Amino acid sequence: MIKGVHIVPMGMANAFLIEGDDGFTLIDAGYPGKAVALFAAVRGLGHSPDRLKHLIFTHGHPDHIGSGAAIVRETGARTYMHPLDIPIAESGGPFRPLKAAPGLLRRVLCKLFFHPDERVEPVAIDRPLTAGEILPIAGGIEVIHTPGHCAGQVALLWHARRMLFAGDVCSNIMGLGDPLGFESLEEGRDSQRKLADLSFDAAGFGHGGPIVRNPSTRFRNKWGKKPTFRIE
Ligand SMILES: [Zn+2]
Ligand SMILES: [Zn+2]
Numbered sequence: 180m181i182k183g184v185h186i187v188p189m190g191m192a193n194a195f196l197i198e199g200d201d202g203f204t205l206i207d208a209g210y211p212g213k214a215v216a217l218f219a220a221v222r223g224l225g226h227s228p229d230r231l232k233h234l235i236f237t238h239g240h241p242d243h244i245g246s247g248a249a250i251v252r253e254t255g256a257r258t259y260m261h262p263l264d265i266p267i268a269e270s271g272g273p274f275r276p277l278k279a280a281p282g283l284l285r286r287v288l289c290k291l292f293f294h295p296d297e298r299v300e301p302v303a304i305d306r307p308l309t310a311g312e313i314l315p316i317a318g319g320i321e322v323i324h325t326p327g328h329c330a331g332q333v334a335l336l337w338h339a340r341r342m343l344f345a346g347d348v349c350s351n352i353m354g355l356g357d358p359l360g361f362e363s364l365e366e367g368r369d370s371q372r373k374l375a376d377l378s379f380d381a382a383g384f385g386h387g388g389p390i391v392r393n394p395s396t397r398f399r400n401k402w403g404k405k406p407t408f409r410i411e
Pocket of ligand 1: 347
Protein backbone atom coordinates (compact mmCIF):
# COMPACT_ATOMS: atom_id res chain seq x y z
CA MET A 180 0.00 0.00 0.00
CA ILE A 181 2.19 2.81 1.31
CA LYS A 182 5.86 2.11 1.84
CA GLY A 183 6.70 1.71 5.50
CA VAL A 184 3.18 1.23 6.88
CA HIS A 185 1.38 -2.02 7.63
CA ILE A 186 -2.26 -2.53 8.53
CA VAL A 187 -2.71 -4.90 11.44
CA PRO A 188 -6.28 -6.18 11.75
CA MET A 189 -7.08 -6.36 15.48
CA GLY A 190 -10.64 -7.59 15.62
CA MET A 191 -13.02 -5.42 13.64
CA ALA A 192 -10.65 -2.48 14.03
CA ASN A 193 -7.41 -1.55 12.27
CA ALA A 194 -4.11 -0.69 13.84
CA PHE A 195 -1.29 0.78 11.75
CA LEU A 196 2.34 -0.14 12.17
CA ILE A 197 4.80 2.46 10.91
CA GLU A 198 8.45 1.61 10.29
CA GLY A 199 10.83 4.41 11.20
CA ASP A 200 14.62 4.49 11.37
CA ASP A 201 14.15 5.00 15.10
CA GLY A 202 11.92 1.94 15.60
CA PHE A 203 8.28 1.12 15.03
CA THR A 204 5.26 3.22 15.89
CA LEU A 205 1.79 1.78 16.34
CA ILE A 206 -1.36 3.78 15.80
CA ASP A 207 -4.17 2.30 17.92
CA ALA A 208 -4.28 -1.04 19.72
CA GLY A 209 -7.49 -2.74 18.62
CA TYR A 210 -9.92 -4.81 20.65
CA PRO A 211 -8.83 -6.70 23.79
CA GLY A 212 -6.97 -9.97 23.21
CA LYS A 213 -5.39 -8.90 19.91
CA ALA A 214 -1.82 -8.15 21.02
CA VAL A 215 -0.59 -11.40 19.45
CA ALA A 216 -1.62 -10.13 16.00
CA LEU A 217 0.63 -7.13 16.50
CA PHE A 218 3.57 -9.18 17.79
CA ALA A 219 3.20 -11.51 14.80
CA ALA A 220 3.26 -8.54 12.44
CA VAL A 221 6.44 -7.15 14.03
CA ARG A 222 8.13 -10.57 13.96
CA GLY A 223 7.01 -11.00 10.36
CA LEU A 224 9.07 -7.91 9.53
CA GLY A 225 12.11 -9.54 11.11
CA HIS A 226 12.09 -7.77 14.47
CA SER A 227 11.27 -8.56 18.08
CA PRO A 228 8.31 -6.80 19.74
CA ASP A 229 10.58 -4.40 21.67
CA ARG A 230 11.27 -2.74 18.31
CA LEU A 231 7.93 -0.99 18.98
CA LYS A 232 8.82 2.35 20.58
CA HIS A 233 5.66 4.44 20.35
CA LEU A 234 1.94 3.69 20.68
CA ILE A 235 -0.32 6.57 19.68
CA PHE A 236 -4.04 6.24 20.41
CA THR A 237 -6.42 8.14 18.13
CA HIS A 238 -9.04 8.10 20.91
CA GLY A 239 -10.19 6.29 24.02
CA HIS A 240 -12.67 3.68 22.81
CA PRO A 241 -12.52 -0.03 23.67
CA ASP A 242 -11.79 -1.06 20.06
CA HIS A 243 -8.74 1.25 19.93
CA ILE A 244 -7.22 0.84 23.39
CA GLY A 245 -8.30 -2.76 24.13
CA SER A 246 -4.93 -4.45 23.67
CA GLY A 247 -2.91 -1.39 24.68
CA ALA A 248 -1.88 -2.61 28.14
CA ALA A 249 -0.80 -6.04 26.83
CA ILE A 250 1.26 -4.42 24.07
CA VAL A 251 3.01 -2.04 26.46
CA ARG A 252 3.82 -4.88 28.87
CA GLU A 253 5.64 -6.78 26.15
CA THR A 254 7.27 -3.87 24.30
CA GLY A 255 7.73 -1.02 26.77
CA ALA A 256 6.35 1.34 24.08
CA ARG A 257 5.69 4.94 25.09
CA THR A 258 1.97 5.81 24.98
CA TYR A 259 0.34 8.98 23.62
CA MET A 260 -3.26 10.25 23.80
CA HIS A 261 -5.26 13.48 23.84
CA PRO A 262 -5.79 14.67 27.45
CA LEU A 263 -9.60 14.56 27.18
CA ASP A 264 -9.53 10.76 26.81
CA ILE A 265 -6.66 9.92 29.14
CA PRO A 266 -8.90 9.35 32.22
CA ILE A 267 -10.90 6.80 30.21
CA ALA A 268 -7.80 4.89 29.07
CA GLU A 269 -6.36 4.90 32.56
CA SER A 270 -9.58 3.60 34.13
CA GLY A 271 -10.39 1.19 31.28
CA GLY A 272 -13.95 2.51 31.09
CA PRO A 273 -16.81 3.15 31.38
CA PHE A 274 -16.98 5.09 28.12
CA ARG A 275 -18.95 8.21 27.25
CA PRO A 276 -22.21 7.37 25.48
CA LEU A 277 -22.54 7.74 21.70
CA LYS A 278 -25.55 8.73 19.65
CA ALA A 279 -25.81 6.66 16.49
CA ALA A 280 -24.80 8.45 13.30
CA PRO A 281 -27.59 9.22 10.80
CA GLY A 282 -28.91 6.24 8.81
CA LEU A 283 -30.32 2.82 9.62
CA LEU A 284 -27.11 0.83 9.09
CA ARG A 285 -25.13 2.87 11.57
CA ARG A 286 -27.98 2.86 14.08
CA VAL A 287 -27.95 -0.94 14.04
CA LEU A 288 -24.15 -1.27 14.10
CA CYS A 289 -23.75 1.30 16.86
CA LYS A 290 -26.13 -0.63 19.10
CA LEU A 291 -24.39 -3.88 18.22
CA PHE A 292 -20.79 -2.80 18.67
CA PHE A 293 -20.68 0.07 21.14
CA HIS A 294 -21.34 -0.59 24.81
CA PRO A 295 -20.45 2.36 27.06
CA ASP A 296 -20.37 0.21 30.19
CA GLU A 297 -17.75 -2.14 28.70
CA ARG A 298 -14.47 -2.40 30.63
CA VAL A 299 -11.03 -3.06 29.20
CA GLU A 300 -7.65 -3.36 30.86
CA PRO A 301 -6.52 0.17 31.85
CA VAL A 302 -3.49 1.52 30.00
CA ALA A 303 -1.30 4.30 31.42
CA ILE A 304 -0.58 7.24 29.12
CA ASP A 305 2.96 8.62 29.21
CA ARG A 306 2.57 11.64 27.02
CA PRO A 307 -0.51 13.84 26.47
CA LEU A 308 -0.93 15.06 22.88
CA THR A 309 -1.32 18.75 22.07
CA ALA A 310 -3.42 19.96 19.14
CA GLY A 311 -1.23 21.14 16.28
CA GLU A 312 2.05 19.68 17.51
CA ILE A 313 4.30 17.65 15.27
CA LEU A 314 5.67 14.61 17.07
CA PRO A 315 9.31 14.00 16.14
CA ILE A 316 8.54 10.39 15.24
CA ALA A 317 9.12 8.63 11.90
CA GLY A 318 9.84 11.88 10.10
CA GLY A 319 7.06 13.91 11.77
CA ILE A 320 3.51 13.05 12.80
CA GLU A 321 1.14 16.00 13.10
CA VAL A 322 -1.64 15.93 15.70
CA ILE A 323 -5.00 17.29 14.58
CA HIS A 324 -7.67 17.53 17.28
CA THR A 325 -10.91 16.29 15.73
CA PRO A 326 -13.63 15.91 18.39
CA GLY A 327 -17.21 14.82 17.67
CA HIS A 328 -17.05 11.03 17.60
CA CYS A 329 -15.06 11.23 20.82
CA ALA A 330 -13.93 14.36 22.69
CA GLY A 331 -10.29 13.29 22.69
CA GLN A 332 -10.26 12.08 19.09
CA VAL A 333 -7.20 13.05 17.06
CA ALA A 334 -6.34 12.48 13.43
CA LEU A 335 -2.66 12.02 12.61
CA LEU A 336 -0.90 13.28 9.51
CA TRP A 337 2.34 11.44 8.84
CA HIS A 338 4.43 13.95 6.94
CA ALA A 339 7.06 11.55 5.55
CA ARG A 340 4.47 9.69 3.45
CA ARG A 341 1.67 12.27 3.38
CA MET A 342 -0.67 9.73 4.95
CA LEU A 343 -3.65 10.63 7.11
CA PHE A 344 -4.75 8.35 9.93
CA ALA A 345 -8.35 9.37 10.48
CA GLY A 346 -9.18 7.12 13.43
CA ASP A 347 -12.96 7.24 13.80
CA VAL A 348 -13.50 10.79 12.50
CA CYS A 349 -14.91 8.87 9.55
CA SER A 350 -14.92 5.28 8.34
CA ASN A 351 -14.52 3.56 5.00
CA ILE A 352 -17.09 0.81 5.34
CA MET A 353 -19.06 0.57 2.09
CA GLY A 354 -17.58 3.89 1.08
CA LEU A 355 -16.26 6.94 2.85
CA GLY A 356 -18.75 7.98 5.52
CA ASP A 357 -19.53 8.55 9.16
CA PRO A 358 -18.31 6.53 12.11
CA LEU A 359 -20.95 4.47 13.93
CA GLY A 360 -21.82 7.28 16.28
CA PHE A 361 -21.03 10.69 17.67
CA GLU A 362 -20.87 12.34 21.07
CA SER A 363 -21.63 15.52 19.14
CA LEU A 364 -22.70 15.32 15.50
CA GLU A 365 -22.07 19.04 15.00
CA GLU A 366 -18.48 18.84 16.24
CA GLY A 367 -18.01 15.66 14.23
CA ARG A 368 -19.01 17.45 11.02
CA ASP A 369 -16.61 20.30 11.82
CA SER A 370 -13.83 17.76 12.25
CA GLN A 371 -14.66 16.02 8.97
CA ARG A 372 -14.53 19.43 7.24
CA LYS A 373 -11.18 20.11 8.90
CA LEU A 374 -9.77 16.90 7.35
CA ALA A 375 -11.29 17.80 3.96
CA ASP A 376 -9.18 20.97 4.02
CA LEU A 377 -5.93 18.99 4.27
CA SER A 378 -3.85 17.57 1.47
CA PHE A 379 -2.69 13.94 1.71
CA ASP A 380 -1.89 11.02 -0.59
CA ALA A 381 -3.29 8.13 1.44
CA ALA A 382 -5.80 7.70 4.24
CA GLY A 383 -6.21 4.96 6.83
CA PHE A 384 -9.28 4.43 9.02
CA GLY A 385 -10.10 2.73 12.29
CA HIS A 386 -12.72 0.77 10.39
CA GLY A 387 -12.71 -0.18 6.71
CA GLY A 388 -9.98 -0.31 4.09
CA PRO A 389 -7.48 2.43 3.30
CA ILE A 390 -7.84 4.91 0.45
CA VAL A 391 -4.68 5.23 -1.66
CA ARG A 392 -6.08 7.02 -4.69
CA ASN A 393 -6.95 10.71 -4.51
CA PRO A 394 -8.09 10.56 -0.89
CA SER A 395 -8.01 14.35 -0.52
CA THR A 396 -10.43 14.73 -3.42
CA ARG A 397 -12.74 12.10 -1.94
CA PHE A 398 -12.77 13.90 1.41
CA ARG A 399 -13.38 17.24 -0.29
CA ASN A 400 -16.26 15.85 -2.32
CA LYS A 401 -17.83 14.43 0.80
CA TRP A 402 -17.25 17.16 3.37
CA GLY A 403 -15.39 20.03 1.74
CA LYS A 404 -16.70 23.51 1.15
CA LYS A 405 -18.90 23.47 -1.91
CA PRO A 406 -17.76 25.85 -4.64
CA THR A 407 -20.05 28.83 -4.91
CA PHE A 408 -21.07 30.04 -8.36
CA ARG A 409 -21.97 33.60 -8.93
CA ILE A 410 -24.25 34.65 -11.75
CA GLU A 411 -23.22 38.04 -13.02
ZN1 LIG B 1 -14.42 5.12 18.34
ZN1 LIG C 1 -13.51 2.46 16.45
